[in-house]
Amino acid sequence: MSIVLTPDLHSSRIARINPVAKLGAALLVSLTLVLTIDWVSAGVALVLEAVLLPFAGVSARQFWLRTAPIWIAAVAAAIATALYGADSGETVWRLGFVTVTQGSLALAGAIALRVLAIGIPGVILFATSDPTELADGLAQLVRLPARFVLGALAALRLVGLFVDDWRALAMARRARGLGDGRNPIAVLRRWGSQAFALLVLSLRRGSKLATAMEAKGFGGDSARTWARSSRFGAAETAMVAIGAAIAVIAASCAVVAGTWSFVVS
Template identity: 60%
Template sequence: MSILNPVRGSQAVYAINPVAKLLAALLLSLTLVLSIDWVSAGVALVLESVLFLWAGLGLRTFLLRALPVLIAAPAAALTTLLYGRPSGQVYLQFALVNVTDGSIELAVATGLRVLAIGLPAIVLFVTIDPTDLADGLAQVLHLPSRFVLGGLAGLRLVGLFLEDWRSLELARRARGVGDSGRLRRFFSQGFALLVLSIRRGSKLATAMEARGFGSSGARTYARASVMGWREALLIALAVVVALVAVVVSVSTGHWNFIGSQS
């Protein structure tokens, strides 16, 4: 399944308006960045993990899409563990490395927060079709049509961009110039792809302008983008997850508002 062209399954999440998915992800993200504590992030992650079962993604697909987040979370936690603010008992001290009770707690909170923010955003983005997203941005949020259509065209060209890179690589190897000097080959091939992309983008912009995509008049859409009960349910679930995470964190005394950090 491709991010640009997701396979629609029987799961209801695919039919939810992309605008609602973006709002739900934004709501969770804004709530979790308000506090640096492991309780709120952990509670949110547990509740989100239960909801992931209804996302319609297989385990392999989920792990592949979430791989950057799964790598970034422990990396951020390790960095915080070694170089975080020292407080409490000291377990290891060497040069700039200072592992203490405070750095351990902060490292756990950082890792959980990266997972709690990144994983739902990835899951929701995978189930978004670019055309549906463009319809929602234009019809629900009323963003300028030139911006929306330009973004849609750019997303549609991502797959072609990757194919061009493979074609350039095969062509260079066929001419005997792609077997050595990986770093030099990467930059020269990247420059060739940049030139090709600029030319294609210029042609596409001219074609879209000629077909009236740049018109300032009222635009019609082939499909209506509406917000219904599914969208309301998704946003309500995001609100519930955020509220439960905040309430549990505050009630246990772990809430650590970022504004109180000196």
């Protein structure tokens, strides 16, 4: 069972597409939106992504749970930009050295839309991808070094153990009477000592895993063979084409509307 895919996502259409194609489509959209800060390109991309969202096979509950950090980040970025962004236009609100203008509000909206348009498809596409299939594709199709890819895959597989270790440490400390303090300072000290214990445990497990992988030949320089063949077919080509189409349409709409603005200019 994958640590990312849930049972109802295994049968979705996007879940059956090679993760490399999904990664390529997300990168095309992200790189296009990173080049500019305007609300038209980000808004158009977000609308097109929303139209394609039902094909991901993600329920409403899963969508909101998985994308909650993206929405929080978008709101936080918008507030920070509105308060401390470049001032232009009429002043809407002022408090001491903090000024909110029409220009900073427009910029805040563009930033929020861009965070959503970049973050949401990345989260959804990753949620419908199996890490092992992604590693196979990166090594076989993209030709990334096998040692790097397999090491990253092993580290990703340990994320679940990382969470379990944190819970086990908390229960062990509570059993010894070290986790009952409600004082904020005591809580911070407990988290600090528990985090240090988790770091030591993680380093020990990582060194053991590295030794085991070296013993099994994962660190060799010879060409590797793969148990699963990673293929890039018509569905994968269509996925990349959809990502390119979203990027081109969003950029074209921004250029036609006159809002396209390179961030490096």
